Amino acid sequence: MSQTAAKDNQAPIEQELYKKREKIYPREVHGVFAALRLLAMAALLGFYYGMPWINWDDRQAILFDLPARKFYIFGLTFWPQDFFYLSMLLIIAAFSLFLFTALAGRLWCGYACPQTVWTEIYMWIERKIEGGSRKQKKRDQGPRDASFFRIKLAKHSAWLLFSLWTGLTFVGYFTPIRELWGSGLTWNLGPWETFWIFFYGFATYGNAGFMREQVCIYMCPYARFQSVMFDHDTLIISYDEQRGDPRGSRKRGTPSSSVGLGDCIDCGLCVQVCPVGIDIRDGLQYQCIGCAACIDVCDDIMDKMGYPRGLVKYTTENALQGKPTKTIRPRLLVYVSVLTFVSAALVYALWTRIPLEVDILRDRNVLYTETDEGLVQNVYNLKIINMDDQLHRYSLSVSGLEGLRVIGQTEDIEIVSGAVADLPLRVEIDPFALKSTSSEIMFHIESTVTPEIAIEERARFLGPVMR
């Protein structure tokens, strides 16, 4: 019986990508977790499609301006030199994933992964146009008549339009979206932008429209290694075999004990709603993305039968074996402490970040020169980058040796936001003040507008030793 149920929502072989794939027609679900999933989907898609349109100080709030090699995130401007912050952010993301996986299993897969989210919205579009899963299946098995092609055409057009919008939004994170939209409407897109819109749009169309659960099962690296983060206290979705078996149908409202069966009425709905096409009653399987659709649908049936809910539920392996579940455990504490530490470090680093960078290059051709007055001179080339979002005037001074003198512009070095200034400088000193052939000197650069924006940079001063 359960096997016929497993075949129930599957069509004849559609294509041979990995194993012979049978198209899955997941039945629509309603319930607590379906609502949560819908909420997550709305929030994430809303963020994705809406964010590029939000402005902050006359420019896009989040813009990874690759053409200008600058990242704008609200009030902050990041440069390639700030790669450090990105790597910290990646560490935070990785450890959050570890933490949530250890705690609650494949939360990411079920609720937040783009693959899941876009598959959901594509299935929603499919359902709106093609009807429910049974209708879809019937149509696919039925004749290829005019109405078949009309409906398929409508679905694919809707999918393609949505894909293009997705691609355009994606590129809108890198090129200002308002300009992009404008030039898109007048067919004036640049060649690279056009390419990426279609590339990303096509990838979305393929992944969310066709590949779906195959991406999770075969292609996703996380799906393969997430099991190492699992332990016996991790939340999993599981069928309560002790309570459910032996399975069998019975009339509504019949107490299970009176017919000598478990609580599972073997309706097969948990299989029909499954987006990856597994039977949760066969135990924990790596294909399970933890979407909890089977919980919702089973709870509904339990309500109708007058049995308690939770025949399929979020539980832990320990709980299934009747052992107590420990929520706080060493591995979680390690994840939490690493997360706390790195997040605090990131916040501190951002808080104390000085939007000014100086690179000092010594003139490589000559070590030093002697002037007519008998002074020793070194030549430097300073690259000053104003990483703040406003114009600054900087002043410069040098210290570290007695009697250093700077020849060149040291006051009112004006640099507009985001620009790099090349500043050639000569520094000279009386050779008798030198204690060694190579001494350390410091360049101080300070904004005259905001004195807090100031940095010091080390450099070497070369010269003869006179004693």
Added chain:
Amino acid sequence: MPTLPTTRHDNNQLPVTQQIVSVMWPSFLTASVATIIFFTLFDPTELAMIGGFPNLTRTGGYTIGFFCFWLLTSVSCALTCYFRRPTNLRKPDEAPPQS
């Protein structure tokens, strides 16, 4: 003396589509990472100047860079895929060796 199992057609081979995906997909992932790191360190317009393409835009540079990386990583994936075939492949009509 024990011999390696005879393989008429190598039974451990993946289907062709799956081979293609197992070459293209991991190389796509690593190429993306390589592109991000590489272009954090180097400005594509400066590289284009050195390479003699002064008119290339940055977006163009990133795109070309990404596909070059993808080409390289997919070549190495493809070679791995190729070399993991056993070398003692026999022709279908060949008799199995006597042990």
